[in-house]
Amino acid sequence: MKRDLPGLSWPRLNDSSNQVACHFCDALQQAPRLPEGDAAHCCRCGELIYQNRPRSLARATGFSSAALVFMLIAHLFPCITLQAGGTRTALTIVEAAMTFYHDGSPLIAIAAIVFTVVAPLTLVGGLLYVAAPLRFGIALPGAVTVTRIFQLSEPWSMVEVFLVGILVALLKLGSVGHIHLGTGLWALAGLVLCTACAMAGIDRLELWDRLEIALARSK
Amino acid sequence: MTPPRSAAADGLASCHLCGKVSPVTLGHCPRCHSTLHLRKPHSLARTWAFLVAALAFYLPANLLPMMTIGGFGGDSSDTIMSGVINFWHKGDTLVAAIIFTASILIPILKMLALVWLCLAASGVTAASPKALSRLYHLTELVGRWSMVDVFVVAILVCLVQIGAISTVTPGPAIVSFAAVVVLTMFAAMSFDPRLLWDRQHGIVVDEPADLAATHE
Numbered sequence: 001m002k003r004d005l006p007g008l009s010w011p012r013l014n015d016s017s018n019q020v021a022c023h024f025c026d027a028l029q030q031a032p033r034l035p036e037g038d039a040a041h042c043c044r045c046g047e048l049i050y051q052n053r054p055r056s057l058a059r060a061t062g063f064s065s066a067a068l069v070f071m072l073i074a075h076l077f078p079c080i081t082l083q084a085g086g087t088r089t090a091l092t093i094v095e096a097a098m099t100f101y102h103d104g105s106p107l108i109a110i111a112a113i114v115f116t117v118v119a120p121l122t123l124v125g126g127l128l129y130v131a132a133p134l135r136f137g138i139a140l141p142g143a144v145t146v147t148r149i150f151q152l153s154e155p156w157s158m159v160e161v162f163l164v165g166i167l168v169a170l171l172k173l174g175s176v177g178h179i180h181l182g183t184g185l186w187a188l189a190g191l192v193l194c195t196a197c198a199m200a201g202i203d204r205l206e207l208w209d210r211l212e213i214a215l216a217r218s219k
Numbered sequence: 220m221t222p223p224r225s226a227a228a229d230g231l232a233s234c235h236l237c238g239k240v241s242p243v244t245l246g247h248c249p250r251c252h253s254t255l256h257l258r259k260p261h262s263l264a265r266t267w268a269f270l271v272a273a274l275a276f277y278l279p280a281n282l283l284p285m286m287t288i289g290g291f292g293g294d295s296s297d298t299i300m301s302g303v304i305n306f307w308h309k310g311d312t313l314v315a316a317i318i319f320t321a322s323i324l325i326p327i328l329k330m331l332a333l334v335w336l337c338l339a340a341s342g343v344t345a346a347s348p349k350a351l352s353r354l355y356h357l358t359e360l361v362g363r364w365s366m367v368d369v370f371v372v373a374i375l376v377c378l379v380q381i382g383a384i385s386t387v388t389p390g391p392a393i394v395s396f397a398a399v400v401v402l403t404m405f406a407a408m409s410f411d412p413r414l415l416w417d418r419q420h421g422i423v424v425d426e427p428a429d430l431a432a433t434h435e
Contacts, residue, residue: 045352
């Protein structure tokens with residue numbers, strides 16, 4: 001059965017092939033256009049191939065800009081303040097890394113900065129840079145490179161792991177002193193949530209299809 | 220319905236970055252300009268290499284102290300396992316379980332899973348590719364969580380830096396431990412799950428890297 005539901009799916013270039021190969025088992029199959037909310041699974045191995053997310057570009061734009069705001073707050077305010085025996089220490093991500101750079105191992109400090117500051121910023125900033133103009137069918141210069149880079153940085157963004165690290169560290173400190181949970185901690189939680197929603201907001205194939213159209217139009 | 224063919228059997232490669240299907244002879248993806256490969260190049264050799272490297276770091280990561288806590292009662296060093304045992308004795312069963320899972324169970328299970336996947340992909344053991352794909356999916360998902368112990372030490376060092384009550388200094392194990400996590404992540408990334416299915420469908424892709432290289 002053939003149905004034409006142009007309003008319900010993202011557009012594609014007419015001359016582009018309608019085929020898709022599963023990334024897990026390489027089964028070549030037709031890629032039908034889906035109504036909003038539907039997902040296509042591989043007919044051989046059952047893995048999710050692509051999904052038509054509702055209001056994808058709006059969600060990706062909204063959540064990634066919110067994530068950027070949370071990121072700024074998380075770096076400005078301390079996550080935890082520890083008061084023990086007349087001394088007071090506050091923890092922010094960058095400060096933790098700086099201390100570690102001087103007192104511990106510089107290599108780990110650099111890795112920590114990459115995993116908790118650089119990679120999340122690339123991920124969220126890159127998505128915003130590409131998704132926001134795409135709402136108007138525009139691809140900004142370097143959009144292809146930016147998409148490449150933010151997709152590669154995705155597995156290295158580990159803010160949620162850092163958040164669990166804070167919780168474990170709190171339990172480990174236990175009775176050492178008075179612990180105050182700061183604004184930065186809640187901002188970090190918001191950042192984790194918004195990053196996840198932004199990345200889940202738009203399908204990778206949809207982003208590339210839309211990008212392809214925007215690039216073809218600007219030529 | 221006819222059973223699906225593998226794209227590689229038709230000389231088609233799906234771009235690893237943007238997912239577009241194009242003939243591998245093009246060399247580069249027409250959409251995002253990534254190099255096209257039928258399969259990830261040298262997948263098994265790379266995965267084995269990363270695994271062996273991770274295994275080499277695994278022993279120092281677990282045997283050397285993660286951090287040293289200095290206080291009035293003298294210094295005490297904690298390895299990962301002794302940290303877990305301390306939490307368990309203090310009654311923090313949940314934290315003990317989290318650290319045990321993230322720092323001990325996940326790295327070793329991940330390495331074992333990748334060894335199994337490599338063996339299955341090279342035809343030594345036979346198992347259903349569907350179940351193995353699921354295993355691969357899982358190894359990719361959980362890998363990053365092992366980093367939690369490294370972050371815990373970094374946070375503690377920062378918070379307890381002023382030596383009023385005690386001092387925390389990071390131990391030599393932390394670099395090895397981070398290396399294990401990063402190396403196993405690279406190992407998982409370089410493994411190609413499509414190799415599991417190729418064996419079943421009799422597809423032989425010999426060195427797609429060379430094929431792509433000739434067009435550059």
